[in-house]
Amino acid sequence: MFQSIPIPSITVHREDRQRRTLTDIADLADSIARLGLINPITIDENNILIAGERRLEACRQLGWTHITAQFFEDLPLTQRVLIELEENIKRKDITWQEHTAAIAKYHEIRKEEDPTWTLEKTATALGRTQPSVSQHLTVAKELNEPSVNSAPTLTTAVVRAQTAARKRDDALIHNDKSIINTHESPILTGDFLTWAPTYTGPKFNFIHCDFPYGINYHNAPGQASSNPDRYLDTPETYWQLFKTLTVNLDNFCTPDAHIMFWFSPNLYCPTWEMLKLLDGFTFEEHPLIWHRPGEGIAPDPYRRPRRVYETAFFGWRGAARINAVRDNVFSAPTERERHPHEKSQAMLEHFFSMFVDEHTRLLDPTCGSGSSLRAALATGAGRVFGIEANEEFANVARRAL
Numbered sequence: 001m002f003q004s005i006p007i008p009s010i011t012v013h014r015e016d017r018q019r020r021t022l023t024d025i026a027d028l029a030d031s032i033a034r035l036g037l038i039n040p041i042t043i044d045e046n047n048i049l050i051a052g053e054r055r056l057e058a059c060r061q062l063g064w065t066h067i068t069a070q071f072f073e074d075l076p077l078t079q080r081v082l083i084e085l086e087e088n089i090k091r092k093d094i095t096w097q098e099h100t101a102a103i104a105k106y107h108e109i110r111k112e113e114d115p116t117w118t119l120e121k122t123a124t125a126l127g128r129t130q131p132s133v134s135q136h137l138t139v140a141k142e143l144n145e146p147s148v149n150s151a152p153t154l155t156t157a158v159v160r161a162q163t164a165a166r167k168r169d170d171a172l173i174h175n176d177k178s179i180i181n182t183h184e185s186p187i188l189t190g191d192f193l194t195w196a197p198t199y200t201g202p203k204f205n206f207i208h209c210d211f212p213y214g215i216n217y218h219n220a221p222g223q224a225s226s227n228p229d230r231y232l233d234t235p236e237t238y239w240q241l242f243k244t245l246t247v248n249l250d251n252f253c254t255p256d257a258h259i260m261f262w263f264s265p266n267l268y269c270p271t272w273e274m275l276k277l278l279d280g281f282t283f284e285e286h287p288l289i290w291h292r293p294g295e296g297i298a299p300d301p302y303r304r305p306r307r308v309y310e311t312a313f314f315g316w317r318g319a320a321r322i323n324a325v326r327d328n329v330f331s332a333p334t335e336r337e338r339h340p341h342e343k344s345q346a347m348l349e350h351f352f353s354m355f356v357d358e359h360t361r362l363l364d365p366t367c368g369s370g371s372s373l374r375a376a377l378a379t380g381a382g383r384v385f386g387i388e389a390n391e392e393f394a395n396v397a398r399r400a401l
Contacts, residue, residue: 002040005047005069007060012049022054029058040068042075042083051083082109086126096154097143103133104140119280119317134280138255138318141165158319162256166359186373187386187401189394192241192365195387196248204363204385205257205320206356208372210343211241211365213264231366231389238267239274245365246277252363255280256318258355260288262343263311272313280317284328287311290347291331314351322354335371342368348375358382370397377401 037059041052049056050072059067072080085106094102103126110117110125123133135158142148142161151157188195212233231237259281263271275283289309296308314328330351332344352375356362360381364372367386376384388394 001074002068002070004066005043007056007065007067009047010041010043010049010056010067010069011047012053012056022057025054025058025061028054029061032058033062037068040070042072043069044072051086078109078113082106085109096157097149100136100140100154100157101143103128103136107133107137116277118277120276130282134318137280138162138165141255162319165254165256186384187367187370187388187394187397189389189391190387191389192387193244196244196251196365199248199251201252202361203252203254204361204383205254206360206362206376206381207245207253207257207259208362208364208376209245209259209261209366210368210372211262212237213262213267235267241366242271242274246274249278254318254361256320257316258320259313259315260351261313261315263313265311268311275313275315278315278317281315282317283313283315286328288314288351289329290344291329292334292344293331295334312351316355320355323357324354326350326354343371345371345375345378348372349378352376352379352381356381361385363387367397368393370400373397374400 032055037055039052039055041056042050044050056067072083075083085102103122106126107117107119107122110122119133119137120130122128123130126133135154139148139154139157139161142164145160145164148157148160148164151160212231231241259278261271261275272283275281289311291309293308296306298304298306327350330347332347332350335342335344348371356376356379358380360376361383362373362376362381362385364370364384364386367373367388370386370388373384373386386397388397
């Protein structure tokens with residue numbers, strides 16, 4: 001329920017509320033003058049301001065004597081919690097531990113209300129950068145670790161949280177013989193669409209996605225039109241696999257992770273937009289490019305050039321970083337000995353060498369003949385795990401390993 005409250009009667013405990021000075025008040029006042037006050041401020045039963053200080057100041061500068069307000073006590077419980085968290089995050093006297101816990105709780109409640117809520121949206125809502133919020137969420141998962149909770153600064157806590165998570169995941173992988181065993185083949189013949197929703201084992205910090213591109217290649221001359229043990233190269237299959245990745249990401253992906261996602265330029269824009277739904281991930285705008293010299297097709301030799309490259313988006317989340325800088329273009333011929341669409345192992349090693357090390361745990365949901373697994377092992381990965389729907393290709397990949 002909204003009420004018109006005299007502006008002079010509202011108390012603002014400014015010293016306890018914000019870390020930063022109020023900004024852009026003139027622009028906000030101009031907007032309110034033209035459009036009106038769209039969102040009321042929030043006060044408590046004693047007329048103490050809870051939320052909306054910039055709006056209050058803008059209306060004061062416009063010469064308003066009254067402002068529309070809602071009472072904190074009248075709001076639904078969820079909304080009260082969100083307002084309390086958002087305001088507490090801005091307090092001056094807050095410790096980094098309290099700050100981290102408040103941001104994590106805010107993000108959790110938002111995701112419960114809206115399953116499509118992302119880390120990026122939390123950052124925008126709280127006026128923080130995405131990397132900053134990502135760091136807080138990484139640390140929040142490890143706050144029960146004494147070494148993390150006792151860290152003097154958030155920066156130190158991030159390093160300790162990463163170490164704690166890595167040790168725990170390494171121990172899980174080492175002890176879980178059914179998921180990844182160095183004495184058995186790390187390739188599962190199975191369907192990512194059914195594996196991802198039910199997976200509960202150790203998580204991976206590098207996801208390599210080479211889904212069918214959704215360009216109906218299976219209908220090209222000389223290609224099988226259907227195969228019950230292989231994903232069809234249709235747009236429907238592409239987006240189905242993509243949705244499975246997005247919805248179930250946290251089942252198998254660590255808070256700090258890298259991802260490489262291969263795609264067709266035909267689906268450049270929608271793929272880029274969908275990747276933004278991968279919670280916490282930031283993607284390099286310029287894709288990685290695999291140049292295949294002397295190959296490719298000219299779809300229209302009278303009007304169009306030959307297509308001799310493939311593209312992948314590269315992303316990261318949390319505190320994941322690269323170990324070495326590499327060119328974003330690599331030239332290598334296609335390898336077709338084991339699979340009709342096998343990625344060049346030399347090319348993959350080039351890109352993987354940016355960030356793969358002994359702590360890397362690779363998951364490839366559609367690994368084909370396993371070139372990504374071989375490339376990861378060649379560049380020092382500690383563990384690799386691939387899923388392949390086609391038994392023949394899975395056996396080829398096992399032999400190649």
